[in-house]
Amino acid sequence: MGRYFSDLFGGSASILRSLWVTLRYLFTPAITVQYPDEHRTQPLRALNRHVLRIDEATGQLKCTACEACARICPTRCIELTGTGKGKNRHPSAFTIDHNLCMYCNLCVEVCPFDAITMWTRIGELSAPVRSDLVYDLKALTAERFYPSPTTPEKLPTPAPEPEPEKVEVAATAPSS
Numbered sequence: 001m002g003r004y005f006s007d008l009f010g011g012s013a014s015i016l017r018s019l020w021v022t023l024r025y026l027f028t029p030a031i032t033v034q035y036p037d038e039h040r041t042q043p044l045r046a047l048n049r050h051v052l053r054i055d056e057a058t059g060q061l062k063c064t065a066c067e068a069c070a071r072i073c074p075t076r077c078i079e080l081t082g083t084g085k086g087k088n089r090h091p092s093a094f095t096i097d098h099n100l101c102m103y104c105n106l107c108v109e110v111c112p113f114d115a116i117t118m119w120t121r122i123g124e125l126s127a128p129v130r131s132d133l134v135y136d137l138k139a140l141t142a143e144r145f146y147p148s149p150t151t152p153e154k155l156p157t158p159a160p161e162p163e164p165e166k167v168e169v170a171a172t173a174p175s176s
């Protein structure tokens with residue numbers, strides 16, 4: 001008999017708690033975001049489009065084309081080739097097929113050089129044709145800014161302009 005009443009009160013309390021939650025939200029103003037004119041700020045750690053990171057000190061890709069990411073990728077959607085040796089080894093081609101990617105983040109976690117990130121807050125990946133979702137090296141390095149725990153609020157850094165060619169001006173001797 002005691003068990004019966006205990007279950008009865010426990011169940012009733014559980015229902016009342018649930019109703020209280022519903023009641024609270026009944027009087028909370030709805031949050032409607034007028035997408036695509038308005039965008040919600042995505043959490044920093046949301047897994048979005050990949051970006052290959054740039055070493056800000058050297059302006060070079062951090063990637064050394066070690067292929068660890070390609071090997072661990074469960075869907076085999078990363079393909080790359082590298083050129084150079086040691087610290088000067090960098091990818092000459094790097095593609096990620098976002099048609100196949102399942103956003104598991106394994107490629108980011110395995111990277112020994114912190115050279116690839118999905119913390120880009122770039123979540124709009126729709127494309128009219130599937131081939132547009134295959135990002136090559138150019139697309140993967142187009143975004144030079146990405147949020148990180150140390151630079152969460154840093155403004156995007158534009159890609160540096162190519163330096164204009166220096167024109168040698170010959171010194172003219174003064175006429176006597």
Ligand code: SF4
Nearest residue numbers: 073101102104105107
């Ligand atoms: S997130 Fe996962 S599936 Fe996508 S490229 Fe990286 S390892 Fe492959």
Ligand code: SF4
Nearest residue numbers: 063064066067069111
């Ligand atoms: S992104 Fe990282 S794991 Fe992938 S090839 Fe480059 S250095 Fe290696």
